[in-house]
Amino acid sequence: VAVTLRDVAAHVGVSPRTVSNVVNNFRYVSPATRILVQAAIDELDYRPNLLARSLRQGRTAVIGFLLPELDVPYFSELAHEMVEHAHTLGLTVLIDETTGSQEREVELLSVLARARQVDGIILSAIGLSGRRLAELRPTLPLVLLGERTTGSTVDHVTFDNVEAARQLVKHLIDQGRRRIAVIAAPASPGFATSNLRMRGCQSALWAAGVPYLPELTVRTPRWHRTEGYRAMAELLDRPNPPDAVVAFNDVLAIGALRLLHERGISVPQRIAVTGFDNIEDSRFSIPTLTTAGPEKADVARRALDVLVERIAGHTGPPRAVALPFSLQLRDSSLSSR
């Protein structure tokens, strides 16, 4: 039932070539024929079959965005920016979830890359190490998010996780906190986000001569609210509870806030809390949450720009884009207000 280029051509009495020229806004079509053809297109309600076009041209104008989980606010906010900015570039976004497992990251990456369904891929990697990635030798333009791997062989966009963590902990120390707990996400090999943030924390403690208390570090299996809630409970049940908690993302922190509320422990008076990511919710939580992170719009914009450049054929050494980030000091960590 679908109207094809041929149908339009036959209807007007020109060759398919001419119709194609009109559809693609090529020069060298006489105004008269252009009008004629356009009329036929409108009349028959013709739309080019993008599949056929993609097959022919070898490009699809679709990019794949692989992220751990769409229902984690950081990623949904990022996905939003991605879709929005992609749209301004005339691109569509195909989203798939990796659940943060290395196998699934590898699998999706290779499936997407080989199937020619997308022109390039943006991967928010959690489990994948730089080495493993290098072995894969991705066949498609690829931009990595959220992890800075030394000697990485692919483009990536990130921000200075170590420095951000350092500044957050320094802020807590400046506020007089001395027993600083950490709610960390799973340890991964290599330079995973969680490890970088841990390093920043320790560096700040060391610089201030405040002891790092390993017994006040809890590692959670995932980055969810529930995990933050559980981890906080665990911390309180230990002898000598903390006077501050650095959670490695905002939802973990929000889970912790919830538990503290239930136990009747006031924040920040008795325990200060900080997060990471600056998700929308951190401005509305009770109390509002101190956090740090880059602008998500920046992340999306830069990642797409680098990717588009590669798709356009740019060759050259892998780019490492480090975005600026900012600290948002809010009620959850400000003692004197």
Added chain:
Amino acid sequence: VAVTLRDVAAHVGVSPRTVSNVVNNFRYVSPATRILVQAAIDELDYRPNLLARSLRQGRTAVIGFLLPELDVPYFSELAHEMVEHAHTLGLTVLIDETTGSQEREVELLSVLARARQVDGIILSAIGLSGRRLAELRPTLPLVLLGERTTGSTVDHVTFDNVEAARQLVKHLIDQGRRRIAVIAAPASPGFATSNLRMRGCQSALWAAGVPYLPELTVRTPRWHRTEGYRAMAELLDRPNPPDAVVAFNDVLAIGALRLLHERGISVPQRIAVTGFDNIEDSRFSIPTLTTAGPEKADVARRALDVLVERIAGHTGPPRAVALPFSLQLRDSSLSSR
């Protein structure tokens, strides 16, 4: 550089047909050749070009999911379920944002539908009226979410918004509330979600003989936290403030909670608050939020099932799937605890 079916065939010394048979697990391939071909596939690392396959077969195994905004928790949670369930069906999901504007809903719908990039579409419509939709005569299987239009000409999956609102308000009345405010989303033509919820509220009030107070209804332009915050401020600034607030989704309610906290008004003691959607955050807000809605996994599952059935060629009258919903009574509305 890409390896094609032909390359594999040439490498083994069989016809493309045979390779295709192996790839697609057809009967009637001798075990010997199957093994041989499979070996060549592995060796050359061949992957079928999905674009070519789709063009040939007329199906893409991709479904489009059009939603207002990915960074609104309800939709990101729903998208998560959609992607996950689609995966079990061997489908990929192409997500696009409509920002809730009718023009963009129409545009994306027709672009996607004609371009043959997807086999079917699930649309979480906000602005689109049933009538407008009927005029469009979508050329592709389409399932509508979140709005029940009378005499609709397309399949849709929803739940009983009127009844859910009625039960929430009845609950508030049972708790002794009498001055019940409403933070509603934009009024739209037809049977938009917001209108249905409003009707449910009024019906509950009427049934209990409690007056509906139009001066305590605020309509917000969007469904965001900030709007809930602003609307709540507006309500408090009016003479005779409410003793309960029904927000038409959870993020509006969370915005309202935030403002009430800043004004030092205790919830639920002085003002009770309820939302809609049962987003993850409603279990962690302070206080936890009373809310109502269907299981998002159900929504995704049923929508996909109906869509897949249509894609498979099922004809028949449009389906109207009404999902069960549940009330989650939590701290924000329970006076006696």
Added chain:
DNA sequence: CTGTTAGCGCCTTCAC
């Protein structure tokens, strides 16, 4: 400026 031809990579009807 426009028509003709070929082919992107795959699946599938028809033969053998």
Added chain:
DNA sequence: GTGAAGGCGCTAACAG
């Protein structure tokens, strides 16, 4: 069981 040929709808040479 397997081979040969054709075409899904489009665009990119190459004429003219």
